[in-house]
Amino acid sequence: MCKNPCIMAVDDEPSVLRVLQRALELSGFDVIPAMDGDTALELIGEHRPDLVLLDIMMPGLNGFQVLHRIREQCNIPVIMLTARSEVTTLRDSLVTGADDFVTKPFSTLELTARIRAKLRRCERIATPAGE
Numbered sequence: 001m002c003k004n005p006c007i008m009a010v011d012d013e014p015s016v017l018r019v020l021q022r023a024l025e026l027s028g029f030d031v032i033p034a035m036d037g038d039t040a041l042e043l044i045g046e047h048r049p050d051l052v053l054l055d056i057m058m059p060g061l062n063g064f065q066v067l068h069r070i071r072e073q074c075n076i077p078v079i080m081l082t083a084r085s086e087v088t089t090l091r092d093s094l095v096t097g098a099d100d101f102v103t104k105p106f107s108t109l110e111l112t113a114r115i116r117a118k119l120r121r122c123e124r125i126a127t128p129a130g131e
Contacts (some may be wrong), residue, residue, distance in 0.1 A: 005119055008032045008049040010040040010066065011081065012058040016104070020053060023108035029115070037061025041069055049076065050122070051115055054098075056082040056089065064096050071097040077118040081106070 007029045009020040014035070021031045032047050034040035037060055044052070052070065056063035067078055079100040080093040093101045100114055 004028055004030045005051070006030045006032065006047060006049040007115065008034060008040060008043060008047070008052045010034045010037070010053065010058070010063075011055040012036060013055075016055070016081075019108070020111075023112065024115075027108075027112045029112075037063070037066040037069075040066055044070065044073070044076075048074075050119055051077045051079065053079050053081055053111075053115075056080055056084065056093070064092065067093075067096050067098060077122055079111075079114060079118065 007024050009017055009024065009031055011017045011020065012035050017033050017035065021033055024031045032043055032049055034043055036058055040052070040054070054063045054066060063080055063082070067080070070076065070078060077099045078097065079102055080098045081102050081104060082089060083104045085103045090101050099118055102111055102114065
């Protein structure tokens with residue numbers, strides 16, 4: 001069980017997943033990694049993370065399909081991650097139920113700030129001193 005705010009990071013690229021996990025752990029989050037949509041959905045049911053970072057372009061279930069299934073089950077905050085920067089992708093993410101959208105490559109400082117903002121709005125995290 002997670003002691004700190006728990007973030008699920010879902011990305012099919014091992015290098016991106018490693019960067020996310022390291023940056024989030026250094027920022028004081030517990031991280032549950034998943035490399036595909038099916039695994040993510042399974043782990044969400046088991047761990048009930050406080051927030052999900054979800055890649056859009058994955059083999060098997062893509063991020064939009066995973067987001068749709070998450071929204072059928074619960075209302076945890078979801079931030080979409082993608083290399084696609086088209087306005088239609090942003091629109092589709094938000095219409096499908098995403099809470100935010102971050103394009104790759106991303107700044108880990110910006111990403112953690114967005115995560116903290118979403119969790120704060122959900123009253124799932126206290127604001128760390130100095131932020």
